[in-house]
Amino acid sequence: MALKLREAQRAMMSVSENPDDTASAIRAIAAMSGQSQQRCFKRFRRTERGRRLLEQRPELFDRMNDLDYLLGLPEDTLGHAIGTFYATEEISAQGLKDASEAAGGRQATNTDFDWFARRSRDLHDVFHVLTGYGRDIRGEGAVLAFTAAQTWHTGIGYLAFRLLRGSGWNSEQGKLIRQAFRRGLSSDWLVDQDWETLLEQPLVSLRERLGVGPAPVYEQLRSAGAPVLN
Numbered sequence: 001m002a003l004k005l006r007e008a009q010r011a012m013m014s015v016s017e018n019p020d021d022t023a024s025a026i027r028a029i030a031a032m033s034g035q036s037q038q039r040c041f042k043r044f045r046r047t048e049r050g051r052r053l054l055e056q057r058p059e060l061f062d063r064m065n066d067l068d069y070l071l072g073l074p075e076d077t078l079g080h081a082i083g084t085f086y087a088t089e090e091i092s093a094q095g096l097k098d099a100s101e102a103a104g105g106r107q108a109t110n111t112d113f114d115w116f117a118r119r120s121r122d123l124h125d126v127f128h129v130l131t132g133y134g135r136d137i138r139g140e141g142a143v144l145a146f147t148a149a150q151t152w153h154t155g156i157g158y159l160a161f162r163l164l165r166g167s168g169w170n171s172e173q174g175k176l177i178r179q180a181f182r183r184g185l186s187s188d189w190l191v192d193q194d195w196e197t198l199l200e201q202p203l204v205s206l207r208e209r210l211g212v213g214p215a216p217v218y219e220q221l222r223s224a225g226a227p228v229l230n
Contacts (some may be wrong), residue, residue, distance in 0.1 A: 003031070003033075003034050004031035004032070005031070005032070007027070007031040008027075008158060011024045011025070011027040012024075012028050012159075016166075018225070019137050019140075019223040019225075020224075020225040022095075022096065023100075023102040023103040026099060027104070028155070029155035029156055030104075030155060031155065032154050032155040032158040032159075033153060033154060033155035034154050034155075036153040036154045036155060036156075037116075037120065037153065039152070040120070040151045040152070040153065040191060041112075041116045044116060045112075049192040049193065050191075050192040053194065054115075057112075057115050059115075059118070060118075060119050060122045060123070060126075060195055061093055061097065061118060063079070063196055063199060064122050064126075065093040065097075067083055067087065067092070070082055070086070073199065073200055074202075076203060077199065077200055077201060078129065078130065078198060078199050078200075078201060078202075078203045078206055079199030081129045081203050082126065085125070085128065085129050088227070088229065089227060091125075093122060093125065096121060097121070100121055120151075123190070123191070123195070124143070124147070127146060127147055127150075131143060131180065131183065131212060131216075132214070133176075133180065133216070135226065136223070137173070137221045137223055138172065138218060138219075138221045139176075139220065140163075141160060141173055141176065141177045142176045142177055142180035142216075143180065144159050144160040144180075145160040145177045145181040145184065146180040146181065146183055146184040147184065148160050149182075149183075149184025149185045150191060151191060160177060160181070163177060164177045172219065173221070176216070176218055179216065183212060183213060186211060186213075187210055187211040187212045188210045188211045193210075
């Protein structure tokens, strides 16, 4: 799949006008993705955990989209933290799925690769909470940079770089993006983890065990369309 710079630039114009336009952000990523996801899938298939997950093919979306399940987990767990994140930010796994489909994503099929693509999509919110980067403008740029370092996905890297260039290397957002990229490089590889099981484990110990480190302290930059946090 060839890179489509003009298409990505048009999508980024929409994101610049409305930072909450998730569908346009996904279009920009897709336009610059090339063979990135295929390469990540090949790596996934080579790992023992990846092969085991492919045999079972659990749908992470089913867990992520069940708010009652998430909030019913103990308060110190990753899953409960994700549920709180969804409730506070007034978003959902279904919303991310809808935005992906509105962006004109792949037609749903039952192949191993399409299952992997769905799982990769749903990891976005897992990474938000695991890393401690919020849904705000700075946090979104940081979680994209973290994900780019984990996956070497050129589309995600393109979006993170555009945000870094636009905000400035030494700006608050620029520093956070660079920090996030370093964290992504130093962490364990998270793409092939059994997240269905890890949702039920304590968040703080998971951050330590997976090499992610503690959540950063930074001043959030909220978009106009984001809920006001108390």
